Amino acid sequence: MLVDAMNTTRSGRPALTRPDGTPLRVLVVDDDPDLAEVLTGALRYEGWEVRAAGDGAGALTAARELMPDAVVLDVMLPDTDGFAVLRLLHGVKPDVCVLFLTARDAVEDRIAGITAGGDDYVTKPFSLEEVVARLRGLLRRAGMARQQEEDGPRLVVGDLTMDEEAREVTRAGELIELSPTEFELLRFLMRNPRRVLSKAQILDRVWSYDFGGRAHVVELYISYLRKKVDVGREPMIHTVRGAGYVLKPVTK
Amino acid sequence: MLVDAMNTTRSGRPALTRPDGTPLRVLVVDDDPDLAEVLTGALRYEGWEVRAAGDGAGALTAARELMPDAVVLDVMLPDTDGFAVLRLLHGVKPDVCVLFLTARDAVEDRIAGITAGGDDYVTKPFSLEEVVARLRGLLRRAGMARQQEEDGPRLVVGDLTMDEEAREVTRAGELIELSPTEFELLRFLMRNPRRVLSKAQILDRVWSYDFGGRAHVVELYISYLRKKVDVGREPMIHTVRGAGYVLKPVTK
DNA sequence: CGAACTTCTGAGCACCTTCTGAAGCGGCAC
DNA sequence: GTGCCGCTTCAGAAGGTGCTCAGAAGTTCG
Numbered sequence: 386m387l388v389d390a391m392n393t394t395r396s397g398r399p400a401l402t403r404p405d406g407t408p409l410r411v412l413v414v415d416d417d418p419d420l421a422e423v424l425t426g427a428l429r430y431e432g433w434e435v436r437a438a439g440d441g442a443g444a445l446t447a448a449r450e451l452m453p454d455a456v457v458l459d460v461m462l463p464d465t466d467g468f469a470v471l472r473l474l475h476g477v478k479p480d481v482c483v484l485f486l487t488a489r490d491a492v493e494d495r496i497a498g499i500t501a502g503g504d505d506y507v508t509k510p511f512s513l514e515e516v517v518a519r520l521r522g523l524l525r526r527a528g529m530a531r532q533q534e535e536d537g538p539r540l541v542v543g544d545l546t547m548d549e550e551a552r553e554v555t556r557a558g559e560l561i562e563l564s565p566t567e568f569e570l571l572r573f574l575m576r577n578p579r580r581v582l583s584k585a586q587i588l589d590r591v592w593s594y595d596f597g598g599r600a601h602v603v604e605l606y607i608s609y610l611r612k613k614v615d616v617g618r619e620p621m622i623h624t625v626r627g628a629g630y631v632l633k634p635v636t637k
Numbered sequence: 638m639l640v641d642a643m644n645t646t647r648s649g650r651p652a653l654t655r656p657d658g659t660p661l662r663v664l665v666v667d668d669d670p671d672l673a674e675v676l677t678g679a680l681r682y683e684g685w686e687v688r689a690a691g692d693g694a695g696a697l698t699a700a701r702e703l704m705p706d707a708v709v710l711d712v713m714l715p716d717t718d719g720f721a722v723l724r725l726l727h728g729v730k731p732d733v734c735v736l737f738l739t740a741r742d743a744v745e746d747r748i749a750g751i752t753a754g755g756d757d758y759v760t761k762p763f764s765l766e767e768v769v770a771r772l773r774g775l776l777r778r779a780g781m782a783r784q785q786e787e788d789g790p791r792l793v794v795g796d797l798t799m800d801e802e803a804r805e806v807t808r809a810g811e812l813i814e815l816s817p818t819e820f821e822l823l824r825f826l827m828r829n830p831r832r833v834l835s836k837a838q839i840l841d842r843v844w845s846y847d848f849g850g851r852a853h854v855v856e857l858y859i860s861y862l863r864k865k866v867d868v869g870r871e872p873m874i875h876t877v878r879g880a881g882y883v884l885k886p887v888t889k
Numbered sequence: 890c891g892a893a894c895t896t897c898t899g900a901g902c903a904c905c906t907t908c909t910g911a912a913g914c915g916g917c918a919c
Numbered sequence: 920g921t922g923c924c925g926c927t928t929c930a931g932a933a934g935g936t937g938c939t940c941a942g943a944a945g946t947t948c949g
Contacts, residue, residue: 472674480681488691497848498671503842551885552877564906565879601926602908607759608927619804626916628926816895854897856937877906878936895946905936914927919920 400432401521401530403454407522412453413437414444414470415486416463423594424457425440427513428520441465441473448477454529455482456522460506471499482523483515503527510593514569518549526556543621545614547575554614560612566591570606571614574622574632583629652684653773653782655706663772663781664705666687666696666722667738669716675846676709680772681763693717693725700729705732705774706781734775736768755779762845766821770801792827795873795886797866801829808867813865818843822858823866826874826884835881855882 415421438444460467517588524530540547543558554561583602619635667673690696694752712719737758792799796809806813836852871887
């Protein structure tokens with residue numbers, strides 16, 4: 386029963402689970418407590434079991450207890466560097482997936498080789514949608530996740546489809562080209578179909594956590610999306626005045 | 638079921654397996670822990686079962702436990718040299734394949750003698766694509782691997798084909814001449830069709846692990862490839878702004 | 890030893906993306 | 920009907936990304 390409750394995200398969506406149906410286990414390692422808190426919250430929202438640690442030593446202890454399927458790991462830690470932690474983690478659990486967090490201007494330094502093993506990284510500042518999407522991708526490719534949806538890495542709402550790996554979006558079979566932000570916004574909408582999403586919610590999920598701008602950008606990007614997704618067709622993106630936006634399959 | 642899950646690489650590609658369908662077993666022997674870690678990760682990503690050792694003694698112990706199909710062996714080890722280890726390994730498992738890792742200026746004549754026996758070598762610094770490709774070739778030639786794909790050492794995407802052994806590439810039947818780096822880049826793309834590959838991923842996989850340069854070279858080599866592969870034809874190499882590159886068969 | 894090739898760097902350019910501000914539109918309340 | 924508020928759209932600035940060219944340095948091969 387407990388397991389059953391944890392099989393569902395707090396948002397009501399079916400959760401991505403381990404093959405045996407229990408929740409995926411994720412360890413968050415970052416020395417910034419605020420950031421760790423935000424990440425932890427977002428991953429719990431996905432229906433996953435999450436623990437946090439603030440340094441390499443704590444990460445190792447936590448990993449031994451939790452035996453996580455994946456680790457979200459800041460490259461810059463107070464006591465050690467990410468590469469050493471990676472080695473230790475692989476010692477604890479050889480098949481663990483790792484998503485590195487790294488500063489934008491530090492991209493070049495020690496990322497070399499990290500993506501080679503199938504692991505991935507995200508540069509700060511990042512959006513929560515991106516972190517979650519990367520993590521889902523990692524877990525799916527590693528065979529650690531059981532796909533509850535039918536067709537894997539493909540999102541489908543009505544005649545609108547999104548292949549996350551190929552980064553391909555089609556409506557009624559027609560290919561649609563999207564900029565990175567447009568793509569992420571649409572992904573968020575498609576992962577929450579028929580649910581009204583407020584501008585604040587969208588801003589929190591799709592834009593980086595340090596974005597100072599206003600909700601106006603959301604309106605702007607919705608209009609961009611409509612031009613590419615809805616133009617000349619029955620609209621799927623709807624405005625709910627005073628509440629937000631919804632993506633719905635066309636009903637007749 | 639477990640075996641079945643392991644028959645697939647983490648990237649979703651069908652794995653090269655042992656004749657009985659279980660994962661190939663590879664032992665990595667190198668005294669540089671970072672390098673061993675990267676190699677281990679890359680080989681696991683191929684869907685193989687991997688163990689690592691840091692010296693000759695460790696290698697022997699690990700070999701007795703794992704009974705590997707292949708060994709990736711650094712010629713320079715702290716306690717002994719690779720050739721002595723090789724003799725010991727042959728004592729444990731006479732038919733084991735060996736891929737030597739050697740410094741560029743090392744004694745080439747001794748290596749040459751070894752390769753006559755069917756084994757192979759790669760000079761440091763190497764790219765992971767090269768190590769993986771050599772290993773696949775070794776295992777295939779030794780009859781230790783069952784090819785899950787139909788036609789063995791030949792990659793096909795749309796009307797583009799690559800014979801890895803002959804180093805021959807054709808598009809629509811026409812022969813295309815490529816430089817070594819161009820060839821390896823295209824191989825990586827062809828082994829991951831319809832998947833967006835980031836520049837960092839490409840850099841990690843196709844360029845040597847000690848390459849300090851920037852992602853700019855990837856753009857440059859993509860442009861070289863386009864000139865040879867896509868020129869005057871329907872393009873197969875596509876740029877996904879802000880994400881990376883994809884190789885796709887032409888769709889109409 | 891020289892020629893051809895391969896690899897990589899740097900600079901310049903064009904285009905794309907993102908975001909701001911301002912004007913326009915439309916529904917809803919009064 | 921009128922005015923207000925929320926949403927939409929336009930136009931443009933600023934910065935970023937990717938492509939290409941030219942050339943330097945290193946390598947291979949005859």
